Amino acid sequence: MLVFVLRRILQTIPVIFGVTILVFLMIHLIPGDPAQIIAGEAASDAQVQQMRDRLGLNDHLLVQYGRFLGDIMQFDLGNSIRSGNPVSAEIGSRFWVTFELAFFSTLLSIFIGIIAGVISATKRHTFLDTSIMVIALFGLSMPNFWLGLMLIQYFALPPLQWFPVSGWGSIEHMVLPVITLGTAGAAIIARMTRSSMLEVINQDYIRTARAKGVKEQIVTYKHALRNALIPVVTVVGLQFGTLLGGTVLTETVFSINGLGRLVIDSINARDFPIVQGTVLVIALLFVLVNFLVDISYRFLNKRIELD
Amino acid sequence: MEPSSNIIEVNDLRTSFFTEEAEVKAVDGVSFSVPSGKTLGIVGESGSGKSITSLSIMRLIQEPGQIVGGEINFKSDNLLDKSESEMRRIRGNEISMIFQEPMTSLNPVFTVGDQISEAYRIHQGLSKKQALQKSLEMLELVGIPSPKDRLKRYPHELSGGMRQRVMIAIALACKPELLIADEPTTALDVTIQAQILRLINNLQDELGMSVVLITHDLGVVAETCDYVAVMYAGKIVEYADVQTLFESPKHPYTVGLLSSLPRHDIDQEELQVIKGMVPSPTNMPEGCRFAPRCPFATDLCKEQLPTLDDLEDGNQVRCWVYSDKWDGDPEVNVKDDYGTATSS
Amino acid sequence: MAETSVKTQQAETKPPSPQLENMKKVYKKLKKNKTAMVGGILILFFIIVSIIGPVLTPFDPDAQDYTNRLASPNADNWFGTDHHGRDIFTRIIHGTSITLYIGFSSVLLGSVAGTVIGIVSGYYGKKIDAILMRSMDVLLAFPGILLALAIVSILGGSLQNVIIAVAVFSIPVFARIVRGSTLAVKKLEYVDAVRALGASDFRIIFRHILPNIMSPIIVQATLRMATAILAASGLSFLGLGAQPPTPEWGAILSQGRNYMWDDPHYALFPGLAIVVVVLAFNLFGDGLRDALDPKTKG
Numbered sequence: 001m002l003v004f005v006l007r008r009i010l011q012t013i014p015v016i017f018g019v020t021i022l023v024f025l026m027i028h029l030i031p032g033d034p035a036q037i038i039a040g041e042a043a044s045d046a047q048v049q050q051m052r053d054r055l056g057l058n059d060h061l062l063v064q065y066g067r068f069l070g071d072i073m074q075f076d077l078g079n080s081i082r083s084g085n086p087v088s089a090e091i092g093s094r095f096w097v098t099f100e101l102a103f104f105s106t107l108l109s110i111f112i113g114i115i116a117g118v119i120s121a122t123k124r125h126t127f128l129d130t131s132i133m134v135i136a137l138f139g140l141s142m143p144n145f146w147l148g149l150m151l152i153q154y155f156a157l158p159p160l161q162w163f164p165v166s167g168w169g170s171i172e173h174m175v176l177p178v179i180t181l182g183t184a185g186a187a188i189i190a191r192m193t194r195s196s197m198l199e200v201i202n203q204d205y206i207r208t209a210r211a212k213g214v215k216e217q218i219v220t221y222k223h224a225l226r227n228a229l230i231p232v233v234t235v236v237g238l239q240f241g242t243l244l245g246g247t248v249l250t251e252t253v254f255s256i257n258g259l260g261r262l263v264i265d266s267i268n269a270r271d272f273p274i275v276q277g278t279v280l281v282i283a284l285l286f287v288l289v290n291f292l293v294d295i296s297y298r299f300l301n302k303r304i305e306l307d
Numbered sequence: 308m309e310p311s312s313n314i315i316e317v318n319d320l321r322t323s324f325f326t327e328e329a330e331v332k333a334v335d336g337v338s339f340s341v342p343s344g345k346t347l348g349i350v351g352e353s354g355s356g357k358s359i360t361s362l363s364i365m366r367l368i369q370e371p372g373q374i375v376g377g378e379i380n381f382k383s384d385n386l387l388d389k390s391e392s393e394m395r396r397i398r399g400n401e402i403s404m405i406f407q408e409p410m411t412s413l414n415p416v417f418t419v420g421d422q423i424s425e426a427y428r429i430h431q432g433l434s435k436k437q438a439l440q441k442s443l444e445m446l447e448l449v450g451i452p453s454p455k456d457r458l459k460r461y462p463h464e465l466s467g468g469m470r471q472r473v474m475i476a477i478a479l480a481c482k483p484e485l486l487i488a489d490e491p492t493t494a495l496d497v498t499i500q501a502q503i504l505r506l507i508n509n510l511q512d513e514l515g516m517s518v519v520l521i522t523h524d525l526g527v528v529a530e531t532c533d534y535v536a537v538m539y540a541g542k543i544v545e546y547a548d549v550q551t552l553f554e555s556p557k558h559p560y561t562v563g564l565l566s567s568l569p570r571h572d573i574d575q576e577e578l579q580v581i582k583g584m585v586p587s588p589t590n591m592p593e594g595c596r597f598a599p600r601c602p603f604a605t606d607l608c609k610e611q612l613p614t615l616d617d618l619e620d621g622n623q624v625r626c627w628v629y630s631d632k633w634d635g636d637p638e639v640n641v642k643d644d645y646g647t648a649t650s651s
Numbered sequence: 652m653a654e655t656s657v658k659t660q661q662a663e664t665k666p667p668s669p670q671l672e673n674m675k676k677v678y679k680k681l682k683k684n685k686t687a688m689v690g691g692i693l694i695l696f697f698i699i700v701s702i703i704g705p706v707l708t709p710f711d712p713d714a715q716d717y718t719n720r721l722a723s724p725n726a727d728n729w730f731g732t733d734h735h736g737r738d739i740f741t742r743i744i745h746g747t748s749i750t751l752y753i754g755f756s757s758v759l760l761g762s763v764a765g766t767v768i769g770i771v772s773g774y775y776g777k778k779i780d781a782i783l784m785r786s787m788d789v790l791l792a793f794p795g796i797l798l799a800l801a802i803v804s805i806l807g808g809s810l811q812n813v814i815i816a817v818a819v820f821s822i823p824v825f826a827r828i829v830r831g832s833t834l835a836v837k838k839l840e841y842v843d844a845v846r847a848l849g850a851s852d853f854r855i856i857f858r859h860i861l862p863n864i865m866s867p868i869i870v871q872a873t874l875r876m877a878t879a880i881l882a883a884s885g886l887s888f889l890g891l892g893a894q895p896p897t898p899e900w901g902a903i904l905s906q907g908r909n910y911m912w913d914d915p916h917y918a919l920f921p922g923l924a925i926v927v928v929v930l931a932f933n934l935f936g937d938g939l940r941d942a943l944d945p946k947t948k949g
């Protein structure tokens with residue numbers, strides 16, 4: 001196990017470097033003068049020159065990258081062009097909103113997905129199973145921004161007005177965005193749980209449980225589900241990470257001030273240090289989540305692997 | 308022996324799988340009985356329907372399979388008339404089963420202790436602590452070293468032989484009256500095979516239970532069984548007590564199986580193997596199912612299915628050779644002529 | 652006995668397998684799979700609509716009519732009109748080809764690039780493999796549409812850049828699958844045999860490996876069409892893809908959003924169009940996977 005963790009860490013390190021290199025290069029890949037871009041379009045020639053000197057943009061690319069890495073270590077991601085505030089502060093103030101949104105959406109998709117998947121598997125080839133799977137496929141095929149808009153249309157606008165149209169903070173605010181963001185995940189987890197359950201239910205140890213006189217319900221929920229959920233863990237982890245990046249659209253639809261909107265607003269305002277910083281933070285977080293998922297999967301799976 | 312002293316009587320059991328293509332008659336009119344306290348061996352090549360027969364007795368046939376006919380009289384009740392909840396009270400309590408694959412028959416996410424305890428908790432309503440105590444005794448009984456420690460282990464931490472002992476512990480936890488062991492040693496090393504078989508035999512004496520031992524190994528049968536049923540393609544082709552079967556086998560298939568056994572008493576040039584393959588269940592021969600592989604087969608054999616008839620020696624056999632209708636060489640002796648018939 | 656007979660059978664069906672036979676089998680399985688058929692027919696329907704639909708629609712997608720702004724669905728304007736009085740139904744029909752074009756070209760780009768990387772990685776192994784796969788890991792570290800978003804932010808928002816962005820975001824998915832399949836095929840004995848006969852790497856890859864790994868690529872490409880269309884419409888919705896007045900569905904939707912309160916039809920229909928086309932590819936992709944997967948029967 002320890003060997004596995006170490007090997008996995010060794011694998012992750014180059015990926016982290018790769019991510020930082022890509023993000024570092026972003027600014028250089030944009031057509032145009034990086035100094036101009038970072039100083040903002042409105043900046044005067046003198047300001048641009050000053051920016052170039054301050055950032056050392058005339059240095060060798062490697063030197064610049066080294067400096068970039070050093071800055072990251074100190075949580076220095078530069079300053080926003082628009083507000084002039086440190087990027088890390090801008091991200092910090094919005095991070096928890098996005099985290100909450102992604103977290104509760106993941107929770108919802110796990111809850112709905114597993115229940116739906118188990119029901120589907122136990123009632124396989126019945127009308128109920130087919131219905132659940134068709135709904136799941138719809139959930140997977142819906143653009144979440146459109147789902148969000150429709151939820152607003154029917155539940156936030158008159159006549160119902162059950163929930164606020166936008167914003168974040170109270171439980172009422174959370175309901176629609178969490179459904180919006182969680183639906184696709186629920187669909188994926190339901191499909192995964194179903195196929196995993198169907199595989200497990202044919203295993204020899206399920207037959208052993210039945211031969212022991214165990215009730216069918218207990219066979220399903222104790223003996224089968226515990227095993228079936230192990231591969232689902234990977235999906236859940238991936239889901240959470242994907243949601244972190246995918247909140248962009250949901251946050252836009254519900255005007256939630258999270259990282260996603262920060263990215264979009266910054267792209268539109270050509271505030272590149274923010275774009276760069278946010279993309280970097282989300283990617284690194286995703287790498288971390290994947291790392292943890294892999295470790296826990298390995299831990300859970302250890303018992304299952306034959307010898 | 309009187310019929311009432313049989314622990315179980317299976318009559319004309321039929322179990323089929325309804326696949327998209329066809330009805331697969333995996334068990335096709337099987338009848339046998341097991342006298343109380345005795346061991347019945349069921350032998351036959353793989354695919355002959357042994358496992359499906361035992362799962363039918365447990366009423367554990369899964370979709371698309373279905374028991375389509377017959378009766379299974381266990382202690383004078385027909386198991387096929389029982390409700391699912393009545394069956395649950397019998398499974399693991401009065402009738403238990405051990406499976407062929409010890410490596411995959413234990414649930415990987417529960418400890419050994421939990422898995423044995425479950426039987427006590429279901430059938431005897433014991434508390435968790437009591438059940439664990441009983442499980443510990445059971446592990447001792449099946450001869451697992453340092454049982455206290457093993458109780459907390461997960462299956463992947465045990466060897467195949469140890470796992471099969473755990474399976475036996477689970478099966479025997481509630482002291483069943485009938486144990487069905489489906490090839491309990493096939494997946495194990497030879498030395499461990501003998502240990503496990505001895506263990507089952509000893510526990511049988513100790514607990515006074517009856518055993519159905521399924522195997523494709525006639526050597527195992529000779530050592531452990533009182534009676535033998537030979538199965539071929541979903542049907543029983545010969546039934547006899549062990550001594551009779553080994554001394555005067557009647558069915559060509561039985562003789563074929565016996566001659567493929569390695570023997571110490573005579574010098575064998577090479578092991579005889581029955582040529583050909585078990586017919587696919589979707590494409591059964593019209594007449595005797597063994598006819599395509601049988602060295603004695605005549606037109607009659609290829610056209611009509613023989614019945615299972617009693618012979619004077621005490622065997623029951625499903626073969627035209629022993630009937631009045633036999634149209635082949637009237638002097639034929641299946642046992643003695645088998646070798647020459649196959650080599651010609 | 653059983654074993655020997657199985658072996659002889661294997662020897663008789665010589666790889667590479669007769670492709671035509673295979674395709675017939677797959678087609679038969681597909682035909683039995685109802686959901687796959689529904690998906691296939693829907694895809695066909697959308698393709699036909701994208702070709703002949705624009706000719707048949709009674710309106711000009713760009714014709715503005717301020718006397719008929721934001722009309723609700725009616726006999727003339729089936730899906731109503733937008734804030735310029737343009738017929739939404741007509742615009743959606745005209746947008747079909749754009750959607751399919753974005754999906755198809757990005758998946759084509761992504762699958763070709765991913766397949767090349769995957770084959771090189773799987774076939775040559777060692778250092779090249781390590782470098783390429785770590786690079787793919789890096790791309791995969793940008794979750795969801797974040798990578799596409801980052802690319803569009805660099806290149807600027809346009810239809811063409813969306814295609815590139817979505818293609819790049821598909822590359823690692825294809826590369827991983829293809830690498831896995833390549834490794835599996837490479838292990839087969841006959842590849843060694845062919846190599847021993849002096850076949851060049853190029854020939855081995857094109858004649859022997861590529862045909863054998865087509866199934867997973869096709870399945871993934873179909874499913875990826877769905878993802879690509881979703882991602883592209885999302886970028887357009889954010890104003891980073893197709894720009895108005897292009898009748899791209901995501902772009903129509905993003906404008907419809909401003910009129911939700913009084914005119915729900917405006918945002919409803921382009922979204923429905925996206926749902927149905929994505930559903931079609933998902934259905935068909937699922938069906939293809941089942942049909943091409945040797946494990947699933949019938």
Ligand SMILES: Nc1ncnc2c1ncn2[C@@H]1O[C@H](COP(=O)(O)OP(=O)(O)O)[C@@H](O)[C@H]1O
Binds near residue numbers: 370
């Ligand atoms: N799930 C199933 N679907 C279709 N046929 C089956 C299924 N399970 C078993 N069978 C059929 O039943 C026959 C007998 O199987 P089995 O009892 O396992 O044989 P044995 O235990 O003697 O090796 C097999 O040849 C197979 O054709």
Ligand SMILES: [Mg+2]
Binds near residue numbers: 354357358407489490
């Ligand atoms: Mg068997």
